[in-house]
Amino acid sequence: MSNFKMFPKEKSIVFIGFMGVGKTTIGKLVAQNLNRSFIDIDEEIEKEYKMPTTEIFKTIGEKAFREKEKALITKFCSQKSIIISVGGGAFLQKEVREVCLSNCTVIALDISWEQWKERLDKIIDSRPVLKGLSMEEIEALFYKRKEIYVTHHLKFTTDHLTEEEVANDITESLKPISELNDSN
Numbered sequence: 001m002s003n004f005k006m007f008p009k010e011k012s013i014v015f016i017g018f019m020g021v022g023k024t025t026i027g028k029l030v031a032q033n034l035n036r037s038f039i040d041i042d043e044e045i046e047k048e049y050k051m052p053t054t055e056i057f058k059t060i061g062e063k064a065f066r067e068k069e070k071a072l073i074t075k076f077c078s079q080k081s082i083i084i085s086v087g088g089g090a091f092l093q094k095e096v097r098e099v100c101l102s103n104c105t106v107i108a109l110d111i112s113w114e115q116w117k118e119r120l121d122k123i124i125d126s127r128p129v130l131k132g133l134s135m136e137e138i139e140a141l142f143y144k145r146k147e148i149y150v151t152h153h154l155k156f157t158t159d160h161l162t163e164e165e166v167a168n169d170i171t172e173s174l175k176p177i178s179e180l181n182d183s184n
C-alpha cells in the first residue's frame, strides 16, 4: 500500500543510468508492456536540432545540448503517465534531478563494469562523451557517474538479463501499483 501512495499510476516514469545500460531500449519495452507513450529525450533533442547527438556536440557544443536536455526533461516531466528515458548525463544537472525526482517515479538501471565493457563497441560511435577516452578513463567515468544515479525511487540490475527480461521484471514490479490504482 505504501507503493501506491509513493508511485501513483498517473506519475510518469523516468529511466536513468549510465550510457549503454539500456534506458532507451528497456524504456520503450516497458512503455509497450504498460500501454503508455514513450519519449526518449535524446531523440527529441536530435529532432529539434535535426542532427545526431555527435553532430550537436561538434557544431553547437555540449553546453547547448545540456540546456536543451534540461528544457525538454522539464517539459515532459510535467506530463502524466508517460515513460521517459533520459541521457546518461542528464542527472549531472541538479535542476534535472529535482524535476524528475519530485514529479516522476525515477527508475535507475544498473550494470556491472564487467558486463558494460562488453557493450562498448555497440555504442562508442554514437556517444560523443566516450570518444577519445582510454579504457581506464571510461572506467573512471563509469564509477564517477554512479554517484549521480544514487538518487532514485527504484533500482533494477540488468546483469546477465536480456532487454526483454529486464523490461518484464520492471513491468511485473509496477503492475501491482497500476492495479491498485485501477481499483481506486
Ligand SMILES: Nc1ncnc2c1ncn2[C@@H]1O[C@H](COP(=O)(O)OP(=O)(O)O)[C@@H](O)[C@H]1O
Binding pocket: 017, 018, 019, 020, 021, 022, 023, 024, 025, 026, 085, 119, 122, 123, 158, 161, 162, 163, 166
Ligand atoms: N540487457 C541487455 N542485454 C544486451 N544488450 C543490451 C541490453 N540492454 C541494452 N542493450 C544494447 O545496448 C545498446 C545500448 O542500449 P540503449 O538502450 O541505447 O542504452 P542507453 O539508452 O542506456 O544508452 C543497444 O545496442 C542495446 O540493444
Ligand SMILES: O=C(O)C1=C[C@@H](OP(=O)(O)O)[C@@H](O)[C@H](O)C1
Binding pocket: 017, 018, 019, 020, 023, 024, 042, 053, 086, 087, 088, 089, 090, 126, 127, 128, 129
Ligand atoms: O552520458 C552522457 O553524457 C550522454 C548520454 C547519451 O544518452 P544515453 O545515456 O542514452 O546513451 C546522450 O545523452 C549523450 O551522448 C550524452
Ligand SMILES: [Mg+2]
Binding pocket: 023, 024, 025, 040, 042, 085, 086, 087
Ligand atoms: Mg538512450
